[in-house]
Amino acid sequence: MIEKQTIYKRLKTCEVLNIPQIKKLMLNDWNTLSKDARYYLTIPQMLVSGRDVRARVGTFNDPWGTSVSSKWTPTPFQFINTSLSDIVNQRAIEILNNAKNTNRSIVILWSGGIDSTVILTAFLKNLSLADHELLTVCLNTQSIADNPSFYFNFLSTNKKIKFLPATNFSFITDDFLSKNVLLHGDPGDGVYGPSTGMYRTFSNESKHLELWKNNLKGIYKILEPNIEIDQIVEPGFGPWFANIITRTLEESGQADYISTVADWYWWTYFNFKWSSMCCYPLFNGILSPDHRGLSDENFDFYSKNIFYHSSQFQNWSYSNLKELVGIDIFKTHKLKAREYIYEFDKNFQYFSRKRKTSTASPSLRHHKSSIIAHDQNFKPIFGGSPHAKQAVSMILKRYKESEEI
Amino acid sequence: MDSQHPLYYQCTYNPNWDRYGLLRSKDNSFYIIDNNMNLLKDVQLMIMKYEVLHLVNVDHYFNFLSKTGETVKRLNIQELTEHHNNHVSNAAIFHNDSDRIEKIQKNINNDNCHLFGITKSSSWSLFLDVNHFRLEDNIIEHNKKDVMFDNDVQEKVFLLRKILYTIQGTFEYINQFVSLQEDISVAGLKRYKTFFSMCYPEDTVFSKLADADIEACNTRLESIKHLQAHFYRSLNSINLNNSILKIIQEYLSIIGGDQTFIVEIEKLFPAFERTYDIHRAQTIIVSELNKLLTYYNYD
Numbered sequence: 001m002i003e004k005q006t007i008y009k010r011l012k013t014c015e016v017l018n019i020p021q022i023k024k025l026m027l028n029d030w031n032t033l034s035k036d037a038r039y040y041l042t043i044p045q046m047l048v049s050g051r052d053v054r055a056r057v058g059t060f061n062d063p064w065g066t067s068v069s070s071k072w073t074p075t076p077f078q079f080i081n082t083s084l085s086d087i088v089n090q091r092a093i094e095i096l097n098n099a100k101n102t103n104r105s106i107v108i109l110w111s112g113g114i115d116s117t118v119i120l121t122a123f124l125k126n127l128s129l130a131d132h133e134l135l136t137v138c139l140n141t142q143s144i145a146d147n148p149s150f151y152f153n154f155l156s157t158n159k160k161i162k163f164l165p166a167t168n169f170s171f172i173t174d175d176f177l178s179k180n181v182l183l184h185g186d187p188g189d190g191v192y193g194p195s196t197g198m199y200r201t202f203s204n205e206s207k208h209l210e211l212w213k214n215n216l217k218g219i220y221k222i223l224e225p226n227i228e229i230d231q232i233v234e235p236g237f238g239p240w241f242a243n244i245i246t247r248t249l250e251e252s253g254q255a256d257y258i259s260t261v262a263d264w265y266w267w268t269y270f271n272f273k274w275s276s277m278c279c280y281p282l283f284n285g286i287l288s289p290d291h292r293g294l295s296d297e298n299f300d301f302y303s304k305n306i307f308y309h310s311s312q313f314q315n316w317s318y319s320n321l322k323e324l325v326g327i328d329i330f331k332t333h334k335l336k337a338r339e340y341i342y343e344f345d346k347n348f349q350y351f352s353r354k355r356k357t358s359t360a361s362p363s364l365r366h367h368k369s370s371i372i373a374h375d376q377n378f379k380p381i382f383g384g385s386p387h388a389k390q391a392v393s394m395i396l397k398r399y400k401e402s403e404e405i
Numbered sequence: 406m407d408s409q410h411p412l413y414y415q416c417t418y419n420p421n422w423d424r425y426g427l428l429r430s431k432d433n434s435f436y437i438i439d440n441n442m443n444l445l446k447d448v449q450l451m452i453m454k455y456e457v458l459h460l461v462n463v464d465h466y467f468n469f470l471s472k473t474g475e476t477v478k479r480l481n482i483q484e485l486t487e488h489h490n491n492h493v494s495n496a497a498i499f500h501n502d503s504d505r506i507e508k509i510q511k512n513i514n515n516d517n518c519h520l521f522g523i524t525k526s527s528s529w530s531l532f533l534d535v536n537h538f539r540l541e542d543n544i545i546e547h548n549k550k551d552v553m554f555d556n557d558v559q560e561k562v563f564l565l566r567k568i569l570y571t572i573q574g575t576f577e578y579i580n581q582f583v584s585l586q587e588d589i590s591v592a593g594l595k596r597y598k599t600f601f602s603m604c605y606p607e608d609t610v611f612s613k614l615a616d617a618d619i620e621a622c623n624t625r626l627e628s629i630k631h632l633q634a635h636f637y638r639s640l641n642s643i644n645l646n647n648s649i650l651k652i653i654q655e656y657l658s659i660i661g662g663d664q665t666f667i668v669e670i671e672k673l674f675p676a677f678e679r680t681y682d683i684h685r686a687q688t689i690i691v692s693e694l695n696k697l698l699t700y701y702n703y704d
Contacts, residue, residue: 024540027495045526045541145533148454197433197529204552229525231497231541330553349454349646 004391010381011064011392014373016276016283017052019044022372022392025383029393035236037063037396042234043241046223047268048195051283052276058248060272063399069376071303072275075311077254079319084336085343087312092122095305099134099181102301107136108183109166109281112146114334114341114354115188119307121344124154132160136180140166147354149347169285177298181305187269187277191308191317192334193262193324194269198222202261203329212264213255216242219264244401245272262325270317278306283374293379406437408516411700412563416440418511423465426518427458427562430531432551433522436559437566438463438515444573447637448565449533455645456558461523461535466498466544467510469537497524497543509544519550519559564649568640568656571693576633579686583626590622624676631674632683636660636690650701653694661691 011017023041026033033041040063044050054066056074099106106123110116123135137155143166144151155161164171172182189195201222202208207215224238249255249267258267276283282302286293294302303309317324326332342351370384372392383392406413416424416438425442426435427449436458439445449458470493477489493499501510513521522528524541535542598615601608639659643652660666666687671677 024495027540028491048526048529142533145450145453146457195529197525200553227500229545229547231500231524231543231545353456 003385003387004394007381007383007388007391008064008395010375011373011395012066014064014066014375014381015069015378016279017062017064017066017373018283018371019050019052021370022383022396025370025372025389025392026396032393033396034399036240036401037399038234039237039240040399040401041396042225042232042237045230045232046225046237046241047273048198050273050276053272054275055244055248056271056274058251058271060244060248061401063395068275071300072278072309074270074274075314077252077318078315080312080315081319082312082316084316084320085340087310087316088118088122088340089126091307091310091312092119092126095181095183095307096123096127096131096134098301098305103179105134105136105180106183107138107164107180109185110137110139110143111185112139112143112150113185114337115185115192115308117147117150117185117341118188118337119183119185120150120154121341125344129160132158135160136162136164138164138166147350149350150345153345153347169281170287172281172285174292174294174298177294177302182281182302183305183307184281186280186306186308187274188308188337190266190269190274190277191313192337194265196325196329196333198268199261199265206327208262208325208329209260209327211259212246212261213259215261216246219261240401248272258321260325262329263321266317266321266324270314274309278303278309279374279378282378286374286378286380287371289380289382291379293375293377296377299378406515406559406563410560410563411697412560412567413515416515418464418513423468424463424513426461426463426513426521428461428523428528428531428535429456429458429555429558430528432553432555433525433528434547434551434554435461435463435513435518435521436562438513438518439566441570444566444569447569447573448562451565451569451637451641452558452562452645455561456555457533458562459531459533459535461544463513463521463544464510465537466542467501467506469498470496470501496540501543509546513544519554520547521545522547560649561645561652564652565640567697568694571690572633572636572640575686575689576629579629579682580626583629583682587622587625591619594619594622624678625680625682627674627676628670628678628680629682629686631670631677632686635666635670635673639666650698653698653701657691657694657698660687660694 019041023044026041030038043053047053054060054062054068056068056072095106098104108116108120108123110120120137124132127135139151139155155163176182196203199208199222202210202215202218207218212219219242220238222238223241224236225232225234227233245264245268248271249258249264252258252271258264282294320336323336324332338351338354342348370382371380372383372388373381375381383389408415418424419440422440423442424438424440425445426438427445428435437445437448442460442462446460449460452458473489473493477486509521522545523531523535524539524543524545527539527542594615598612598619601611601615605611640656642659643655645652647655667677667679667683
């Protein structure tokens with residue numbers, strides 16, 4: 001009983017959940033769960049590599065009644081005119097200064113994708129050659145496959161830069177974070193616009209720039225799992241989840257500005273995925289039951305130096321929302337970010353062809369035993385014991401989204 | 406791809422081997438199917454700076470359960486059997502019944518592979534070599550060709566496969582030919598050396614002479630290896646943004662160029678020997694590509 005209560009308490013106050021793992025834990029009891037719980041556990045599969053969904057703005061009651069930590073509170077919506085290039089350059093300099101002032105080195109997780117290449121470019125552009133010695137690039141074979149030219153032209157030949165294999169992220173400890181600024185490309189999708197794959201059905205018919213209010217039935221349909229393409233069925237999920245997103249959008253007071261179908265998908269990321277994606281390397285690295293978690297000081301420093309998690313980037317994204325996605329989604333996807341990279345590397349190939357091709361996280365290779373969440377200090381929470389499983393199951397049997405837990 | 410195209414080749418279902426595919430996540434569609442994994446891997450790496458394609462074992466999703474099921478049956482451990490059944494019944498591949506096998510596994514080929522992909526959510530986040538770590542992973546069928554499907558990329562994939570197949574095949578033959586010819590020399594010299602070390606242990610000269618002779622024998626094979634690497638290197642340097650005609654022309658101008666091509670290898674490997682094998686390999690590959698050129702060079 002004590003363990004059940006402890007698990008519930010830890011889940012309620014946890015930093016980030018692992019919904020896919022909770023789903024795995026519950027598969028054999030699937031039909032005993034409440035309908036809302038089954039819907040809740042289906043969300044990650046329908047939301048491009050989702051792990052945890054929490055509303056930064058508006059109301060959404062997950063089964064545990066969790067809230068979003070103040071670290072991830074969105075900046076008040078505000079229009080700005082600053083160019084992306086200026087914001088990226090300023091952010092790199094700001095982080096460099098933060099690193100120097102705290103005697104930290106800079107470690108960049110480079111996937112080869114657009115978001116992390118922008119970051120790497122910003123540092124290569126704005127750091128003096130002497131400061132290149134502060135840089136460590138954490139990469140793997142996938143990173144090179146994603147952007148071979150950048151690797152050969154700017155990294156492998158740069159004798160000052162250090163390299164760290166990203167086979168797994170187990171190097172992330174409290175001690176590591178006290179000596180390094182850890183940078184990564186998330187939540188870049190929340191800044192530049194989410195995966196176009198999410199609304200391809202609309203863009204194929206050139207309807208993605210129409211008002212979402214006139215297309216809710218279409219959104220319901222896209223979000224409804226289809227046995228042929230999603231390999232699961234959960235009838236009614238589409239409207240259930242779409243209505244949660246729509247509700248928070250209306251509660252934000254921005255529903256008239258965040259108006260198109262493409263904007264609506266931007267909101268799903270900006271509002272629901274932002275906070276968990278900020279912690280991407282942490283939940284993929286802190287896996288051992290013996291891990292001591294993170295000190296408040298290091299976690300706070302980490303969160304303040306997440307490259308894209310700044311007021312400026314959030315305001316830029318909000319201000320340029322209507323330019324993020326054009327009629328031709330292929331041409332406009334992350335265009336400003338690609339322009340920033342092209343200005344530096346002159347690689348027309350990458351500029352013209354590179355689009356969203358997410359790399360699976362390294363730790364997905366390794367089964368994370370039964371980690372169902374990470375608590376406030378980022379210690380893993382395991383759901384493997386019978387008591388823990390019972391506690392989770394009990395909560396999921398009673399869960400109704402519309403009721404306060 | 407159109408089955409009448411000169412680059413088209415068949416790769417039908419055969420229970421004796423697995424077939425692999427290159428999948429593009431942008432449109433979640435297969436671009437090519439082949440049972441030669443190493444060849445497809447080379448195509449993937451060669452096209453990498455132009456387009457990222459993911460290597461998928463297509464048949465794996467249909468025969469994984471029967472393979473593990475056989476092991477479970479053979480081991481006959483009750484707890485293991487129950488555990489296995491509970492686990493696999495939650496996996497998407499559990500739905501791969503005889504209907505899906507007929508409709509997808511036995512049907513997928515190079516003329517229709519654009520109609521197949523991987524579970525939608527899995528396609529959003531893939532390793533370069535797609536392993537099967539998610540329960541929802543499975544091969545799926547689209548109801549029509551995706552509007553983002555790029556025919557040009559597909560033709561280039563088939564072109565690279567054709568060139569690499571020609572290179573690999575030619576060198577497989579040449580290597581076998583030379584090895585069979587040279588085997589007795591190297592084996593004889595090695596035994597000769599062993600014999601001397603046993604019977605004349607005081608002699609220090611013979612061992613060095615034998616090594617020099619062995620090296621001379623090996624130089625022929627080493628030269629062939631360097632030549633093959635140079636064919637790869639040169640192909641890797643071609644700008645794949647160009648039209649197929651231009652790609653073939655550019656590649657031919659490099660590999661068919663009188664002496665320059667060989668001189669480049671000699672810079673990297675001074676012991677390189679211009680043997681008859683070198684000439685043969687070069688001639689075969691150049692002729693094969695010239696034949697292909699006639700299809701594109703219709704002007």
